[in-house]
Amino acid sequence: MKEESKPTLCNCAQGVTRRGFLASVGAGAVAVAAAGKIAAESSTVPASPEEMARTALLINGRKYHLLVEPRWSLLFVLREKLGLTATKVGCDRGECGACTVLVNDMPQYACMILAVEAEGAPITTLEGLMNAEELGPVQQAFLEHDAFQCGYCTPGQIMAVEGLLRRNPDPSPEEIKRSVSGNLCRCGAYAHIFKAVRRAAELKSAKGGGQ
Amino acid sequence: MKERDESLYYVRDIPVPETPDPGTEPKPWNKTEIVGKPMPRVDAYERVSGSAVYPSDTLLPGMLYGVILRCPHPNAVVRNVDTSGAERMPGVYAVISGSNAGSELKWPYAPGIRPKFFDAHCHFEGEVVAAVAAETPYRAWDAGRAIKVKYDVLPFVSDPRDALRPDSPAVHQKGNLAGDVQKYERGDVNKGFAAADVVLESEYRTSVEIHTPMELHGCVARWDGDLLTIWESTQGVYAVQSRVAEVLGLPLAKVRVIGHYLGGGFGSKLQTGKYSVIAALMAKKTGRPVKLFLSREETFLVTGNRPPSYMKLKAGVKSDGTLTALEFQCLGAGGAYPSGGVQLVDWQVRDLYTCPNVRTEGTDAYINAGLARPFRAPGHPQGSWALEQMMDSLAEAIKMDPVDLRLKNIPNYSQARPGNPPYTTTGLRECLEAGAKAFGWKEARNRKSKPEKTEKIHLRRGIGMAGCLWVAGSGQPPSTIILKLFSDGSANLNMGASDIGTGTKTIMAMVVAEELGLKPDKIQIENADTGATQYATPSGGSKTVPTEGPAVRAAAIDVKQQLLKLAAEELKIGSADLTIQDGEIISAGDQSKKIKITGISGLKKRGVIVGVGYRGPNPKGKAVNPFGAQFCEVEVNTKTGEIEILRFVAAHDSGRVMNRLTYDNQVIGGITMGIGFAMTEARVLDRSETGKLCNKNWHDYKLPTALDVPAEIVSIPIELDDSEANSIGAKGHGEPVTIPTAAAIANAVYDATGIRVTDTLINPVQLSRLLSESKERK
Numbered sequence: 001m002k003e004e005s006k007p008t009l010c011n012c013a014q015g016v017t018r019r020g021f022l023a024s025v026g027a028g029a030v031a032v033a034a035a036g037k038i039a040a041e042s043s044t045v046p047a048s049p050e051e052m053a054r055t056a057l058l059i060n061g062r063k064y065h066l067l068v069e070p071r072w073s074l075l076f077v078l079r080e081k082l083g084l085t086a087t088k089v090g091c092d093r094g095e096c097g098a099c100t101v102l103v104n105d106m107p108q109y110a111c112m113i114l115a116v117e118a119e120g121a122p123i124t125t126l127e128g129l130m131n132a133e134e135l136g137p138v139q140q141a142f143l144e145h146d147a148f149q150c151g152y153c154t155p156g157q158i159m160a161v162e163g164l165l166r167r168n169p170d171p172s173p174e175e176i177k178r179s180v181s182g183n184l185c186r187c188g189a190y191a192h193i194f195k196a197v198r199r200a201a202e203l204k205s206a207k208g209g210g211q
Numbered sequence: 212m213k214e215r216d217e218s219l220y221y222v223r224d225i226p227v228p229e230t231p232d233p234g235t236e237p238k239p240w241n242k243t244e245i246v247g248k249p250m251p252r253v254d255a256y257e258r259v260s261g262s263a264v265y266p267s268d269t270l271l272p273g274m275l276y277g278v279i280l281r282c283p284h285p286n287a288v289v290r291n292v293d294t295s296g297a298e299r300m301p302g303v304y305a306v307i308s309g310s311n312a313g314s315e316l317k318w319p320y321a322p323g324i325r326p327k328f329f330d331a332h333c334h335f336e337g338e339v340v341a342a343v344a345a346e347t348p349y350r351a352w353d354a355g356r357a358i359k360v361k362y363d364v365l366p367f368v369s370d371p372r373d374a375l376r377p378d379s380p381a382v383h384q385k386g387n388l389a390g391d392v393q394k395y396e397r398g399d400v401n402k403g404f405a406a407a408d409v410v411l412e413s414e415y416r417t418s419v420e421i422h423t424p425m426e427l428h429g430c431v432a433r434w435d436g437d438l439l440t441i442w443e444s445t446q447g448v449y450a451v452q453s454r455v456a457e458v459l460g461l462p463l464a465k466v467r468v469i470g471h472y473l474g475g476g477f478g479s480k481l482q483t484g485k486y487s488v489i490a491a492l493m494a495k496k497t498g499r500p501v502k503l504f505l506s507r508e509e510t511f512l513v514t515g516n517r518p519p520s521y522m523k524l525k526a527g528v529k530s531d532g533t534l535t536a537l538e539f540q541c542l543g544a545g546g547a548y549p550s551g552g553v554q555l556v557d558w559q560v561r562d563l564y565t566c567p568n569v570r571t572e573g574t575d576a577y578i579n580a581g582l583a584r585p586f587r588a589p590g591h592p593q594g595s596w597a598l599e600q601m602m603d604s605l606a607e608a609i610k611m612d613p614v615d616l617r618l619k620n621i622p623n624y625s626q627a628r629p630g631n632p633p634y635t636t637t638g639l640r641e642c643l644e645a646g647a648k649a650f651g652w653k654e655a656r657n658r659k660s661k662p663e664k665t666e667k668i669h670l671r672r673g674i675g676m677a678g679c680l681w682v683a684g685s686g687q688p689p690s691t692i693i694l695k696l697f698s699d700g701s702a703n704l705n706m707g708a709s710d711i712g713t714g715t716k717t718i719m720a721m722v723v724a725e726e727l728g729l730k731p732d733k734i735q736i737e738n739a740d741t742g743a744t745q746y747a748t749p750s751g752g753s754k755t756v757p758t759e760g761p762a763v764r765a766a767a768i769d770v771k772q773q774l775l776k777l778a779a780e781e782l783k784i785g786s787a788d789l790t791i792q793d794g795e796i797i798s799a800g801d802q803s804k805k806i807k808i809t810g811i812s813g814l815k816k817r818g819v820i821v822g823v824g825y826r827g828p829n830p831k832g833k834a835v836n837p838f839g840a841q842f843c844e845v846e847v848n849t850k851t852g853e854i855e856i857l858r859f860v861a862a863h864d865s866g867r868v869m870n871r872l873t874y875d876n877q878v879i880g881g882i883t884m885g886i887g888f889a890m891t892e893a894r895v896l897d898r899s900e901t902g903k904l905c906n907k908n909w910h911d912y913k914l915p916t917a918l919d920v921p922a923e924i925v926s927i928p929i930e931l932d933d934s935e936a937n938s939i940g941a942k943g944h945g946e947p948v949t950i951p952t953a954a955a956i957a958n959a960v961y962d963a964t965g966i967r968v969t970d971t972l973i974n975p976v977q978l979s980r981l982l983s984e985s986k987e988r989k
Contacts, residue, residue: 071349080347085268086261088474090425091507095909098425126261135260143255146872149880150712151258152265152425152474173922181917184909186425186475187712188883190917191924192876 060128075110086126097183100156107163126155137203147196149187218683221751230689233825239934249872252717265472266444269431276348277503280341282333285367285579285902297354304497308341320548334547337512344493367902371544371576382577393573403536403568407527415597416970418893420517426474429504432490446476447749454483467742478585479515511907515584520593532619536568546582555590561627564620588946599677599954625834635935638864642840646862650842673963676842677951684943685835686757690826691745694766701733707747709739714873726767728791753943760939766824777813837942839863845959852979862927866942878926885952
């Protein structure tokens with residue numbers, strides 16, 4: 001049974017308070033008018049708090065009811081609103097893979113998905129591979145083979161490998177290379193990552209198919 | 212006049228206190244139980260589980276998000292900044308620029324160069340103009356875009372070759388020469404060239420490489436009254452503390468910098484960025500914590516680079532392989548302020564091979580571009596690119612095996628340092644010999660001379676190699692370590708240094724475990740926090756292990772001596788013949804006399820023993836440097852110019868191997884980064900039209916991916932007994948491993964194709980052009 005949690009996020013109260021504050025000091029009307037003018041000139045019209053969208057995200061088997069700006073990325077919501085900071089931010093523009101999560105078991109860059117787009121789809125982050133305090137098989141394999149240095153790309157690498165092994169439990173060396181080729185490692189620990197993937201496949205098959 | 216020690220670049224412009232000389236140094240370990248074994252990291256769980264809180268993961272109640280508005284031009288004067296639109300936006304809490312908060316502040320770009328923090332004259336693209344703090348980063352960017360700035364756009368120069376022309380726009384009033392031309396000379400190169408049988412001369416060029424560590428540069432700043440706390444992604448918390456305190460005029464004790472983890476630095480996080488001061492200013496103004504991490508694009512512009520090197524090398528050799536003379540010139544460009552544009556580029560030429568006659572010259576030009584910062588072995592991969600290709604050419608000219616030519620010229624003392632100090636160890640010969648053997652160098656060269664008929668004619672294989680030394684890597688004072696042994700036999704190690712991903716913490720735990728007979732998992736390490744740990748210099752120069760390691764060992768020995776004294780009292784014997792084995796203290800003379808550490812009543816009463824260790828000085832009159840040699844095989848498709856790297860063998864002498872697992876990881880990482888330097892990475896500035904950076908993202912600036920590295924990278928540690936270097940016998944490792952990679956690839960490509968690629972990048976674009984040019988010549 002999956003537990004369902006109630007709304008954990010509401011920025012609207014803060015936004016309203018801020019507006020109320022502006023109005024109360026008599027600058028509100030001016031501010032709103034000026035902001036409107038700028039907004040009209042600008043191509044990116046910021047959503048006002050009233051325009052926040054309701055969404056429900058299914059993350060690591062838990063449902064989160066959220067109010068989000070339509071432009072917020074899944075990455076931003078995971079890290080800064082839900083505190084799921086295992087998912088890292090490397091570029092915020094779909095280049096490095098540090099923010100890789102599984103959406104419907106497929107590795108995806110969380111910076112390239114709007115939170116509202118992700119509604120309803122099962123999302124797995126690095127936190128979701130843990131069994132309470134216990135590491136999952138891919139994490140354990142990365143630990144054993146020192147498949148990282150600074151560790152910042154590591155959550156994304158692990159999610160890419162998890163996605164690979166869920167669809168292909170016995171990948172070839174070429175398939176392993178391809179599967180993590182969307183995840184940059186500036187420390188250059190790729191050679192250890194390849195070894196860790198083989199080890200992870202073993203650990204997973206020993207567990208009977210893994211998670 | 213005292214010569215500046217260039218090898219200490221990682222403490223440039225920051226105050227470095229002294230620590231007491233510990234006096235007697237412990238004897239080297241005869242054999243080790245834990246040190247040297249492959250051990251997974253003590254913080255691996257945190258890093259793979261996601262529980263490690265990197266500075267960019269910091270979340271604080273009420274936290275705002277900061278962004279910086281930067282000058283989009285390489286040379287411009289800010290005429291007017293209109294922040295009114297930004298200030299009126301809902302959710303915006305602070306907007307700062309030269310006209311308010313930071314207007315009185317200065318920023319020390321270099322000694323004696325302290326322009327205004329928000330200087331109206333922006334000398335490079337990306338200079339700070341204004342900053343915003345808002346409820347979300349989205350809103351902060353909205354506000355940043357709403358700030359209207361009027362610039363007077365000025366002429367620029369973005370290439371050092373242009374910068375030194377008399378008609379070039381001047382980056383600064385005194386012209387574009389950044390400091391004096393750096394000169395070095397020994398012997399007489401003219402006599403040397405006259406004595407040579409072969410003299411060759413060639414130009415070489417390397418592109419600008421940008422660090423781009425995975426974690427963005429930035430911090431979270433929070434004020435508690437007059438105490439400023441900064442969580443920063445940095446290689447040196449004390450470096451950030453001193454710079455922020457200096458700029459804001461705060462007492463050091465009121466600036467606490469914490470950096471338990473960081474997602475890579477490679478030298479770009481040795482120094483402090485303006486962003487930390489901006490975050491502090493906006494946190495002060497709003498009374499709320501401010502998180503300010505740069506965008507990826509900004510990190511390409513303003514957080515450092517390996518500067519461009521335009522090199523010329525002339526070399527003389529006798530037909531028996533004796534080097535007679537080396538003459539080297541380099542033109543570089545650190546950027547718009549002094550930042551070491553030619554720093555250490557000549558060191559390989561000066562000191563790697565025996566040569567009596569050497570002259571080098573380095574000219575650093577100002578250009579309108581972001582400043583260089585030390586980048587993994589500053590200067591060395593560039594110099595290696597020139598020298599090691601030249602060695603290859605010399606070997607061919609005198610019909611000698613390139614390995615043999617290098618073996619012929621191995622120095623046992625540092626020729627470039629005053630007084631010619633001998634090296635404590637130089638494993639260069641062993642690196643060359645063991646590396647060549649493991650690679651099968653001779654066999655591969657023989658195969659090459661008799662090519663197999665079955666080979667596809669357009670796929671040509673080649674082999675290449677290069678040697679190296681690294682100017683630093685000795686470690687040196689200061690370092691102070693505090694070690695607490697608790698009555699239950701667990702220990703807490705307090706160390707100021709950052710673990711930048713090299714495995715420093717794990718190695719320190721292994722040193723403590725070795726000395727005290729504890730299990731490494733009983734040791735908890737607190738590090739990189741100016742409020743709670745001891746002073747340390749930034750983690751750079753491959754000196755962290757040889758700096759902190761001996762101090763950790765000294766602290767463990769201090770604890771051990773106190774512990775043995777307590778045990779001796781309990782056992783009623785002298786402490787001199789007591790040893791620690793597996794958590795027990797045993798009398799060497801009478802094995803029946805023993806007591807468990809946890810059973811010592813004196814320890815139980817005290818609860819904790821505190822040991823202090825200091826880093827002692829390095830041996831006088833000696834040079835301590837790591838050496839190495841790398842070998843590779845490539846396959847070049849002569850139809851397309853594509854290059855596949857088939858395999859690498861790396862033999863490195865970094866003294867004692869502390870942890871075989873992380874040792875090998877450094878080797879594969881260094882080679883991977885070297886592949887990027889040789890083949891994929893190059894900053895492109897628009898030299899003629901705008902002077903702007905054209906490729907400020909990872910789509911256009913390409914890092915090596917999993918598909919670009921060879922499946923086979925073999926690490927051959929050359930462990931020589933270097934008990935003179937320091938009490939743990941280890942030398943630096945993280946930087947030498949990337950020095951010879953690019954040159955080895957170039958030499959292999961030459962072996963495969965007969966084409967000498969003297970300019971990076973060796974990629975299909977350049978190589979296919981060179982291949983067709985060579986066909987036309989034939």
